[in-house]
Amino acid sequence: MNAALQNTAGTAMKLEGVSKLYGSVKALDNVSFELRKGEFLTMLGPSGSGKTTSLRAIAGFIQPSAGRLLIDGRDMTAVPPQKRNIGMMFQDYALFPHMTVLENIGYPLETRGIKRAEREKRGMEMLEIVGLAHCAKRYPKEMSGGQQQRVALARALVFKPDIVLLDEPMAALDKKLRGQMQIEIMHITRQVGATVVSVTHDQEEALVMSDRIAIFKDGRLEQIGTPHELYLQPRSEFVADFIGEANLLRGVVHPAGDEIVVEGDGWKANLPKDDPRSVSIATAQKACVVLRPERIHAVPAGSGAPNEGVGVIEDKIYLGVEYRLVVRMNDGGKVNLRSRDVATIAGMQAGDRIGMAWTADDIVVIGA
């Protein structure tokens, strides 16, 4: 994120210490991040985490209690929504029911004083892009949910806004359409070169669509980064758990020679002392080891490897390409394991003891 802060030339928007109080409830607590031009950023978090409040603050529907919002370098904190040049696709699309599709898409141009002929020309161009040119004269209620969404997207993009906001873009669609529309929205916004901020509580949607993801929790920005960064280097247990599947093992930290060891009942993880991850937990008493299910290797119990855990197989599930094992640790905690090592696992049974091995590169350590 520090690298991003220096690269201000490509900054589309910047939030500086934005907070929002409702009475004594902090809906947003000192949120700062920036958005690069042309980027697709998703704000991800459970309900009540502050992601929607952030979106509405960016749109200008709510005034932050503290902090600043800069768009293209200009302070927009007190500017009303109609003067921000932001496009927005609402959760239930908010299409104007008494206007045709083309009139809906032409509305942002109308408010900018563009003549009818030009409005219709640009509206039709936009309809071509979203693949609905044949629906120009229809009314919103005569269209399916997926089509309405594309109209809403076209309306949000037609005036080439500085930023496009998507509020829970998939929430009103059925599951089958979602996957398709995720890809489509991504393509369309890239095609027109839009800078996008989306809000969702669906981590899969965030992973599919985003260049970067901002994870929110309890009104705070927990971590921001590319999906890859968040998956490989979560900075908190919450992020580790929220992005992808994670096993969280909590243990005590102690040094051993030129290594740092995190150890629990029946497992331990060793890290070289000069590893940056070791530095981050060097002074901690306790730490949490994040183990992704696909990074664990099943080995015979008691192999004595430096990074190993032992447990009892609780469930063994065959999924064709891989096995999925649920292993009960000594302290009763469960560890999920996915493995394609069919030869090793085929012989194991539920109730058997199993060894689990990994290398220092397979784990993330979070100081507690």
Add this chain to the structure above:
Amino acid sequence: MTVSTNDRRESVTAGPLSRVSPAFWLIAPSVLFLALFFLFPLLKLVAISLPGGSMEYYDQIFTTPVFLRVIGETFRVSLIVTAVTVAIAYPYAYAMAHGSRATLLVLTVALLIPFWVSLLLRSFSWIVLLQNTGLINDFLIAAGLIDRPVRLIRTPLGVIIGMVHILLPYAVLPLYTVMKKIDLRLMEASSICGASWLRGFARIYFPMSLPGVAASAILAFTLALGFYITPALLGSPRDMMIAQMIAGQFNEQLNFGLGAALAVVLMVLTAMAFGLFGAARTALQMRGRRKGEI
């Protein structure tokens, strides 16, 4: 077991009356009541207005200036009253539909309490308020705004004030029903599209509230055409409306034929006003369609 139940049900419903829908028996009492106490007297009224098939009373109405003047005055006052009522009802209904719960409660109570007081009583109250020594004039004089009382009672203004007050709930409720269903998110969408509140109101909110405006205008107008007590109490004889004239023919002149003919004229004109509203609405919708097809 199931089969036998089905059999029994069939045998019960297979009687001679089974061809009549059960819904008919539910509405039958109302239909009978209306036929007996509304349709029959109405036909009787029409019959009285046409003694021996002669149109003489209608000729009289349409050739006597005083009748024509009263009919014209009735429509003029009703139109003004409708316009004023809807203009006041619109922001009132807006506040009810989109304000806080407390606002809704206060406004609803303020609207409905007078509604429960009899029409006669409310019209009399306006006399107390509007007369030369009434509350309004006393206040204005005490405040030093005027030297001598402004004539409010026994003027068209007095009639309009009284009628607007009585018609307000009728105009507010249809508007409220329509406005309640308008999603304010559409106004947010309008503003993020670059529209000021005023533009959003003119292009989005107001067009969407038009069905409510139409409903409340029709209701207020048709009710206004038939007003009797309020203009009688608050207006001068010069501001007489058609209902007063009908009552006069029945009660004072005992000219039942002419009274009946006037009543029929009022009814037909009201129906025509309805038809006109309907036609205007259809035309508007057609225009909307055509506009959308460009």
